[in-house]
Amino acid sequence: MWTGTPLFPESASTMAGRVDALYFFLLAVSIFFSLLIAGLIVFYAIKFHRGDPNAVGGVIHGGMVLEVTWTVVPFLITMVIFVWGASVFFAMSRPPDETLNIYVVGKQWMWKFQHLDGQREINELHVPVGRPVKLIMTSEDVIHDVFVPAFRVKADVVPGRYTHLWFQPNRPGHYQLFCAEYCGTRHSGMIGQVVVMEPSEYQTWLSGGAPEGSLASAGAKLFQDLACNTCHRPDAQGRGPVLEGLFGNTVQLQNGETITVDEAYVRESILQPAAKVMAGFQPIMPTFQGLVTEEQLLELIEYVKSLRGLPQVRGPQRGSRVAVEVQTR
Amino acid sequence: MPPRHYLNNGYGISSWLLTRDHKRIALLYLASITLFFFVGGAFAVLIRLELATPAGDLVSDETYNKLFTLHGVMMVFFFLIPSIPATLGNFLVPIMIGAKDLAFPKLNLASWYIYVLGGVFTLYALVAGGVDTGWTFYTPFSTVSSTTNVIPTALGVFITGFSSILTGLNFIVTTHRMRAPGMTWFRMPLFMWSMYATSLIMVLGTPVIAITILLVAVERLFHFGFFDPRLGGDPVLFQHLFWFYSHPAVYIMVLPSMGVVSELVAAFCRKQVFGYSFVAFASLGIAVLGFLVWGHHMFVAGQSVYAALVFSILSFLVAIPSAIKVFNWTATMYRGSISWQTPMLYAIGFIGLFTIGGLTGLFLAAVGLDVHVTDTYFIIAHFHYIMVGGTLMGYLGGLHYWWPKISGRLYPEFLAKLSAGIIFLGFNLTFFPQFLLGYLGMPRRYHAYPPEFQVLNVLSSAGASILGVGYLLPMLYLMWSLRYGRISGANPWGAVGLEWTIASPPPTENFSETPIVTWDAYDYRKPVAGHVA
Numbered sequence: 001m002w003t004g005t006p007l008f009p010e011s012a013s014t015m016a017g018r019v020d021a022l023y024f025f026l027l028a029v030s031i032f033f034s035l036l037i038a039g040l041i042v043f044y045a046i047k048f049h050r051g052d053p054n055a056v057g058g059v060i061h062g063g064m065v066l067e068v069t070w071t072v073v074p075f076l077i078t079m080v081i082f083v084w085g086a087s088v089f090f091a092m093s094r095p096p097d098e099t100l101n102i103y104v105v106g107k108q109w110m111w112k113f114q115h116l117d118g119q120r121e122i123n124e125l126h127v128p129v130g131r132p133v134k135l136i137m138t139s140e141d142v143i144h145d146v147f148v149p150a151f152r153v154k155a156d157v158v159p160g161r162y163t164h165l166w167f168q169p170n171r172p173g174h175y176q177l178f179c180a181e182y183c184g185t186r187h188s189g190m191i192g193q194v195v196v197m198e199p200s201e202y203q204t205w206l207s208g209g210a211p212e213g214s215l216a217s218a219g220a221k222l223f224q225d226l227a228c229n230t231c232h233r234p235d236a237q238g239r240g241p242v243l244e245g246l247f248g249n250t251v252q253l254q255n256g257e258t259i260t261v262d263e264a265y266v267r268e269s270i271l272q273p274a275a276k277v278m279a280g281f282q283p284i285m286p287t288f289q290g291l292v293t294e295e296q297l298l299e300l301i302e303y304v305k306s307l308r309g310l311p312q313v314r315g316p317q318r319g320s321r322v323a324v325e326v327q328t329r
Numbered sequence: 330m331p332p333r334h335y336l337n338n339g340y341g342i343s344s345w346l347l348t349r350d351h352k353r354i355a356l357l358y359l360a361s362i363t364l365f366f367f368v369g370g371a372f373a374v375l376i377r378l379e380l381a382t383p384a385g386d387l388v389s390d391e392t393y394n395k396l397f398t399l400h401g402v403m404m405v406f407f408f409l410i411p412s413i414p415a416t417l418g419n420f421l422v423p424i425m426i427g428a429k430d431l432a433f434p435k436l437n438l439a440s441w442y443i444y445v446l447g448g449v450f451t452l453y454a455l456v457a458g459g460v461d462t463g464w465t466f467y468t469p470f471s472t473v474s475s476t477t478n479v480i481p482t483a484l485g486v487f488i489t490g491f492s493s494i495l496t497g498l499n500f501i502v503t504t505h506r507m508r509a510p511g512m513t514w515f516r517m518p519l520f521m522w523s524m525y526a527t528s529l530i531m532v533l534g535t536p537v538i539a540i541t542i543l544l545v546a547v548e549r550l551f552h553f554g555f556f557d558p559r560l561g562g563d564p565v566l567f568q569h570l571f572w573f574y575s576h577p578a579v580y581i582m583v584l585p586s587m588g589v590v591s592e593l594v595a596a597f598c599r600k601q602v603f604g605y606s607f608v609a610f611a612s613l614g615i616a617v618l619g620f621l622v623w624g625h626h627m628f629v630a631g632q633s634v635y636a637a638l639v640f641s642i643l644s645f646l647v648a649i650p651s652a653i654k655v656f657n658w659t660a661t662m663y664r665g666s667i668s669w670q671t672p673m674l675y676a677i678g679f680i681g682l683f684t685i686g687g688l689t690g691l692f693l694a695a696v697g698l699d700v701h702v703t704d705t706y707f708i709i710a711h712f713h714y715i716m717v718g719g720t721l722m723g724y725l726g727g728l729h730y731w732w733p734k735i736s737g738r739l740y741p742e743f744l745a746k747l748s749a750g751i752i753f754l755g756f757n758l759t760f761f762p763q764f765l766l767g768y769l770g771m772p773r774r775y776h777a778y779p780p781e782f783q784v785l786n787v788l789s790s791a792g793a794s795i796l797g798v799g800y801l802l803p804m805l806y807l808m809w810s811l812r813y814g815r816i817s818g819a820n821p822w823g824a825v826g827l828e829w830t831i832a833s834p835p836p837t838e839n840f841s842e843t844p845i846v847t848w849d850a851y852d853y854r855k856p857v858a859g860h861v862a
Contacts, residue, residue, distance in 0.1 A: 005784040009769045022698050023768065030688040037659055037684050041677055044662035048598070049669065054823070056853040057600025058664035062657075067607050070656040071649060078645035081695050086638050088697025093634045108474070142470040143564055145629065145704060149770025152701040156630045158565060159469060160558025163631045176779065180629075180704040180772045182463050184474055185390050188775035272561075289559075 012171040012196060013151035018088050020152070025084070029077060092153060095166035099134035100127070103215070103298045106137065106144035106157040109186040111177070114298060117206060118214045123192030125177065127169060128202035134166040136263060140294050145181035148194055156181055162263045169196040219303025222296055226288070240285060241278050247308040252279040266301045330737050330816055334834040349434035350837055355419035356735070357441050361448065362408050362416065363804065368455075369403035370800065372396045377759075377793040380786045385777035393776040394461040395477065399454075401464025406486050407448055409720055410578060413585035414496055414531075415444070417727045418524050420735060422500055424828045424835065425518050427509025427844040432502040440495035447489025454481035463774060465575075468556035468567040472548040479549060483542045490539045493581075497531030500524050509827075511846035515609070518826055518850045519595075519602055522609040523588025526616040530577045530584075534620070538574035541567065565630055572623035580619040582716055583683075584612055586723025587654055590676045593726050594658050596824035597673035598665025601851040604657045611650035618647040628699045637696050644694035651687050655680060670822070671745040675726025678753045682718025686711060689764065707767025710760045718756055725752070725803060732807065733821045737834045738814030744806045752799035758792025825852060 011017060048057075102125070103114040113121040127133045137146060139159040146165055147154040150173075155165040179190035197205060212218060223229055231240035241251075250260050254277045259265055268275055270292065273285035292300070335352045338344075345353060376396050379387040388396065419437065423430050431437050454460050460482040462471040471479050504525050508517070544555045545567070554560025556567045595602050602608055624632060624640030658680055667673070689711045693699045702708065732740050762785040771782045778786070820829040827844060828835075 006769060006781060007765055019698055019701050022695060023692070026688075026692050026695065026698065029691070030685070033688060034681075034684055037655060038681055040659050041662065041680060044659070044665070045667050045669065045677065048662065048665050048667045050599075050666040052666075055599070055666040057598045057666045059601070059854060060603060060664060061601060062604035062607065063660075066656075066660065067604050067653070071653055074649055074652040075646075078648060078691065078694075079642075081691055082642050082645050085641060085695030085697040085699075088695075089628075089637065089641075089700065090634065090697075092697060092700060142474050143467060143630075147704070147770070147772060149701070154629050154700050154703065158558075158631055160564070161631070176770070178770065178772045178775075182394075182465075182467065182470070182774040184470060185394060185461070187394070188385065188390065188772075188777045 009149045009152075010173075010175075011150060011152075012169055012173060012175055013148075013153070014168040014170050015088075015092060016150065016152045018091065022081075022084050022088055026081065029081075092166075095134045095164070096132045099132045099166060101134050101136060102127070103295075103302075104135045104137040104146065104157065105140060105294045105298070106146075106179070106183075106190075107140040108142065108184055109179070109190040111146075111179075111190070111192050112295065114215055114295065115206075116215050116302065118212050118218065119206065123177075124195060125192065126195045126197060126202065126205050128199045129169050129172050129196050130199070132166055132168045134164060136298075137163050137165065138294055138298075142183050143181050144179050144183050144190065147178045147180035148175055149178070150175040151194075154180055162267070169194070172196045172198055172201075215299055215302040216306035217303075219299035219301070219306075222292075222299055223303055226292070228300075231285070239282070241281060243304050244307045247305045249308075253277065254279050254281075263301050266304050267297055270297060270300060331832040331834070331836070333836060334737065334832060335837045336737075336834050338837045347438075349430070349438055351419050351423055351431050351434065351437060352735075352835065352837075354437050354441055355416050358411060358415040358419060358444070361441075361445060362411055365403045365407040365448065366800075367804075369400050369408060370797065372400035372403070374793065374797060376400060377790040379776065380778070381790040383778050383780045383783050383786075390776040391461065392459075394463075394774070395459035397774060398460050398463050398482075399451075402451060402460075402482060402486065404716075405464055405578070405582075406489055407444075407451065409582040409716055410493060411444060411496075412582070412720065412724050413589060413727065414500070414524060414527055414581075415441075415492075417589065417724070417731060418500065418527075418585060419496075421520065421731065421828060422503055422524055423507065424831070424839050425521055425826065426504065426507060426512050427827050427840060427846065428503065428507035429838050429840065431499045432507055433499050436495050437499055440492040440499070443495070444489050444492035447485045447487070447492065450481050450485030450488060454478040454485065457481065465571060466542070466545055466567075467571075468545065468548070468564045469558070469562075471545055472555075473557050473559075480546050483546045487539050487542045487546075490535045490542075493531045493535045497528035497535070500528040501532065504528075509840075509844050509846055513846075515606065516846055516849050518588075519591035519605065519608050519612075520585075520588035523584045523591070523612045526612040527581055527584045527588075529616050530581050530619065534574045534577040534581075537570060538578075541570040541574070544570075565627070565632075568627050568630055569623065572626045573620075576623040576626065577616075577619045579712070579715065580615050582720045583723075584615060586679065586720045586727075587612065589723040589727035589730075590658060590679050591654075592826070593672045593676035593730055594661050595851040596730065596822050596826075597668045597670060597676065598662055599823065599853045600661060600665040601849070601853070602657065603660040603663075604653075605850065608654055608657050611653045614650040615647060618643065618650070622647055625694060625696075625699070628696050629703055641694055641696040645691070648687060648690060648694065651683075655684055655687070668822075671740070671742060671749055672726045672730035674746060674749040674753075675722050675729065678749065679719060679722040679726065682714050682722060682753075682756065686714030686718055689714065701770075702767050704772055705767035706763040706771050706773055709773050710763035710767060713760045713763075718760070722752075725749075728803075728807070730822070731828070732810070733817030734828055734833050734835070736811055736814070737817060738810050739817045739821060740803075740810045740814060741806050744802065748799050748802040748806075751795060751802070755792050755795030755797075755799050759789050759796050760792070762786070762788045762792075826850070 105112040111123050113125045137157040139157045144157040151167040153167050175194045177192040231238045232243050234244050250258050271289045274283040277283045457478050460477045462475050547553050548555050554562040556562040556564050622644045625644045766785045
């Protein structure tokens with residue numbers, strides 16, 4: 001019965017070892033203090049067991065040295081754990097500059113993955129080994145959560161905003177992906193797997209998919225279909241801001257504040273255009289709330305990103321090109 | 330038995346339903362929370378039965394989600410939160426400080442009726458088909474997506490919150506205004522300090538959950554955009570509001586139990602609690618710091634890195650007063666005159682299980698590690714060690730310790746020790762494997778799970794069946810003892826404290842004349858009053 005019953009999760013990312021090290025340290029601290037307390041209690045309970053039914057205990061009120069000791073020692077230990085935990089968390093929160101970006105849309109009860117080259121997957125995510133991967137995630141309905149135990153990472157997927165999760169797989173294989181935030185009836189069916197492949201296999205896999213062209217090109221088509229291009233013209237003659245070179249920059253708003261053009265701002269400007277209008281423009285753009293799906297929003301964002309005029313690292317030919325983005329931030 | 334006491338002062342249903350005696354109200358609460366405990370417990374049994382196999386085969390996914398939701402709602406809001414304050418607290422707060430009753434006896438009765446009304450709404454939600462949001466009511470699932478009885482459940486929680494607020498208010502005023510002559514703050518039993526700290530949280534925290542729950546109901550009914558992003562709301566705002574109450578609520582549940590354990594350790598070691606003032610201030614420290622750590626429930630919810638770090642360090646700080654208490658209880662046993670009677674077994678069980686619960690809390694406060702284990706069975710195991718291993722052990726220990734005072738009769742000692750042992754073993758077998766499951770990555774609230782998690786789940790389910798027997802036994806033998814138990818006398822334990830100076834059961838007015846207190850709490854140097862060895 002015990003065969004095939006793991007007591008410790010497999011490790012398949014660069015983060016796993018760091019999380020496990022902290023876990024084992026905490027385990028050691030916990031075992032030490034549990035045994036100390038349990039040992040003392042059992043020892044005292046036996047040694048000072050009441051013999052005479054009328055006996056009372058010794059008169060001891062307390063002791064300042066002991067009180068200070070068992071205040072300061074736990075304090076110091078917890079501060080060590082705090083700093084350690086914080087440093088691991090910093091590493092989890094800060095993706096490296098160059099990441100392979102993949103968009104994720106969660107909905108009741110499935111995961112949709114969109115690769116920059118246009119491949120789409122459901123409940124299965126293919127990534128190459130040894131490269132940092134960043135997931136840019138949102139939800140169509142309620143809060144979900146991407147959790148890959150073998151990578152020791154997890155992040156909520158929240159409707160109406162983009163959250164991020166990054167990991168660097170270091171061992172090829174198939175790893176479970178769970179939805180870790182309760183999301184309704186079939187929550188426990190919202191599972192999938194991450195397939196970590198050798199780079200060459202990954203190239204083969206990539207060239208096998210992508211029937212519709214890249215995500216940015218789908219966005220470009222949508223940009224035409226929705227007639228965005230009538231106002232957002234590249235020649236500064238339109239009624240809307242020029243989008244070329246805009247993404248990643250800091251712009252001034254009408255109310256004098258500044259904002260960095262990121263995924264969240266582009267999204268908001270499509271769905272609630274009047275919320276944050278750039279200085280020098282009128283709030284005349286109609287809302288596209290309800291007219292574009294979450295996936296189409298991601299295509300549009302990717303298109304706007306592709307216009308930023310920064311060099312994009314691309315492979316030699318279209319069929320095998322790997323969409324690596326150079327992140328400026 | 331004394332000829333005249335609070336139990337025979339008036340017979341018939343109206344003498345109970347219209348009583349203003351804090352002791353009778355305590356028993357009204359005892360009966361109602363016991364009902365909810367066993368309903369909530371029955372749901373837990375079904376959950377563990379379902380999880381004995383990886384496939385979701387015993388109940389449907391819809392039913393499963395309703396089971397864990399109602400288990401959580403009933404156990405948290407209708408059992409754990411009122412458990413010790415409304416029963417033992419109601420019974421003991423006036424007596425421990427030498428008062429005839431609480432400051433507002435009618436308000437005390439009103440708070441029980443409010444609790445019952447809230448309970449009726451929740452039971453209605455159950456009968457009408459259940460609710461599937463989880464006890465946490467996370468938006469926008471609860472406001473937009475769920476098609477179950479969210480509104481009746483939310484109203485139940487909303488209403489019962491007022492009973493908490495009124496009880497807290499009553500205890501605070503009573504502690505300030507009703508202490509007998511000479512009963513200074515630092516002569517009060519530590520149970521009083523923990524009740525006072527708990528009451529502060531009840532009064533300051535509960536209004537926040539009430540408003541939050543109301544906002545959920547309003548968004549659900551009238552589509553006001555508080556939390557739904559499509560209506561311009563923010564779903565994570567709900568989590569901030571919810572945990573702003575619900576984290577302090579953890580201390581509403583465990584602080585009273587800590588107070589009970591201080592009493593038990595002192596009485597069964599016949600010795601003053603080591604570092605009295607440190608234990609007292611630790612209660613207040615927990616109450617204050619407990620309000621500043623809610624964000625640690627949201628490390629993966631997309632809050633800023635720096636917010637996470639602040640909540641992380643504050644969460645470590647709130648662990649310190651708990652550690653201080655554990656060390657002080659342990660030190661109290663040194664050179665004590667230690668009896669191994671049932672309440673002491675529960676106190677020892679509490680210290681052991683609470684230590685494990687507290688230490689595993691450090692895993693969760695360490696933000697880089699929390700990311701992996703949050704929303705898994707590690708969390709489930711951790712908070713059951715605190716709330717069941719902690720709160721419930723303290724509650725049962727206290728119930729056994731004060732049972733002679735409440736009923737005038739002793740419980741059967743051998744059976745009680747046996748049950749305490751069964752509960753301790755069953756508890757650990759149920760919840761320890763869940764730590765391993767959590768680190769392996771099994772998410773919580775899963776109706777079906779991958780087969781490699783089965784062995785640990787079977788162990789957990791086996792433990793739960795043992796635990797179930799352990800909880801049934803005390804209910805049976807305590808009821809039996811009401812009629813057949815040995816007459817206890819005023820002070821069966823040879824304990825000090827004002828409650829042991831009066832008859833068992835006490836007269837309605839508690840004290841025939843107001844006591845004048847000239848001694849510190851737990852002073853075992855003077856001859857013990859009323860003690861029959």
